[in-house]
Amino acid sequence: MARSKLRAGELGTIKVLQLPSGRFQARSRMCDELGELQRLKASGDTQDAAIQQLRAKADAIRNDTGGPSLSKEATISEVGRVFLYDKERSATVEPTTMEAYEQSIRNVIVPVCGDLMLRDFSVRRCNRILADIRENYSLAAARKARSVFSQVCQTGIEYEILTFNPVRDARRLPLPEKKTSVLSPTQLILVQRLIRTWRTDTGYGPRPNVQALENGMWIMVGTSARVGEVLALRRCDVDVTSDPPTALVNATMQQSRKEGNRRKNAPKRTRQRRRIALPSFAAAAVRSQLTVTDREPEAPLFATKAGKPMTVSNFERLLRGFVDDNEAALRVAGIDVDEFSTHIFRRSTATIVEAAAGITLASRLLGHANEQITRASYVVSAEQVDPITAEIMDAAFVELLD
Known part of the structure; x- marks a missing residue:
């Protein structure tokens, strides 16, 4: 009868021989974790010692996975x-x-x-x-x-x-509360005016980079791109001579302790790579940034004084400083300063486009693969339902009611 095939990690029958020296040698076959047959030998002063040494070798092979091992009692x-x-x-x-x-x-x-x-x-x-x-x-x-x-x-x-x-x-955890703050075109113009006058007559020292803040805001509003995607734009990614002007969103800026600030050659998701037609105000913001960036094709549109790409954390810190200094004026304008982050620009664009052209176009502009993501997280539904619904219902019953 043929011997049964050993399974991965299984040790075969152990045979013990006594050597001429008086010591004992245990022998067996074993199938390792990759299915390869191994022949094992181990010696000891007694039969039990030889068998114990052989089993120890088998355990070492089982645990040799090229990395750490875990026991059944692992925490x-x-x-x-x-x-x-x-x-x-x-x-x-x-x-x-x-x-x-x-x-x-x-x-x-x-x-x-x-x-x-x-x-x-x-x-x-x-x-x-x-x-x-x-x-x-x-x-x-x-x-x-x-x-x-x-x-x-x-x-x-x-x-x-x-x-x-x-x-x-396990029980599902609730979703975080949806942010509902958006900026109207009128409020965005007010924000622009406040940025232009920010710290013009104070003794705070060097004035913040208001040009980058204003232009970054308008590019985010015009493209619905995330702040990291906007900061990853290079001179070669924008074309302000075409009709209409365009921006290619094909990367994002990432920052980690291990690699520092780097340009990832894909947006948040690879499938979200897209070329976006720029409205006139976003094209003007791009032209403004082109005047202060290096002439090299791959030069970042938003750069530090050393020519390195601006980090997301630095841009967000710049925006927080602006919001803190202008909190009173923003509140008077009806702007929720607690939700005023770079994401409010993307959310505002999605809401404006959805109201005018529907959820499908808004989802494509944001780079979403699923319209439900756009609806659930970005578009803020208007409280007032389009009055056309009343006209539709009146037309349906016009000949039936007295």
């Missing part, structure tokens, strides 16, 4: 470290995403439940832990932790600690 903290190691080695995750994973594990997950063995991480415990994170940290921290927990559990399944992912059956 969430230990599995989290292996999850980060595997992600880093895969080289498929953006540095900024890796930093978000690391921060969630280090600052939230490990302090809350790092010593809990992963095999004890049940659906009930998951619900309780996420509720605690939401209460003691924030909803955003809980939603991020839920995502990381799910991937850590997948690592546990891969290392045969878990048989299923308990996060999938």
Whole structure:
């Protein structure tokens, strides 16, 4: 009868021989983790010692995966470290995403439940832990932790600690409250005027880069591009001589501790690469920036004095300074200063375009693959329903009612 084929990680029958020296040698066959047959030998002063040494060699082969190993008693903290190691080695995750994973594990997950063995991480415990994170940290921290927990559990399944992912059956966390602030064209003109007069007669020292702030605002409004995508524009990406002028959104600026400020050669999603026709005010803003940028084709449109691309954090800091200094005037104009960030420009454009031309065009302008994303997160529905609905209903019943 033919011998049965060994399975991966399985050790065959152990045979022990006594050597002429009096010592004992244990021999066996083993199938490693990749299915290759290995012949093992180990010696000892006794039969039991030789067998023990052979089993130790087999365990070493089972654990030789080219990276860290995990036992059945591994804690969430230990599995989290292996999850980060595997992600880093895969080289498929953006540095900024890796930093978000690391921060969630280090600052939230490990302090809350790092010593809990992963095999004890049940659906009930998951619900309780996420509720605690939401209460003691924030909803955003809980939603991020839920995502990381799910991937850590997948690592546990891969290392045969878990048989299923308990996060999938855990209760859903609520979505963050939708931001509803948008700027009307009139309010945007007011913001422009305030930017132009910002710190013109104060003793604060060098005046902020108001040209970059104003032009960046108008380009974001005219293209609906994210701030990182606008700051990634180069001289070769814009064409103000064509009719109409255009801007190619094909990159974004990213900043991480590991790589610093860098230009990623794709927008937030690769499929969101798009060429956008510029309205006249956005084209004027591009022309203004071209007057202060280097003449090289790949020179950044928004650059520092050293010629390096402007960082997202610096632009956002510039905007926050403007909002703080002009808070009273902005509130008088009916502008919600608590929601005044670079994202308000993108949201305002989406709302204006959707009201005039429908959700499909607004979604394409924003680069979304799904119109539901545009509707749920960007377009702010008007309170007043178009009165044409009354005319439609009157026409339907005009001949039936007295």
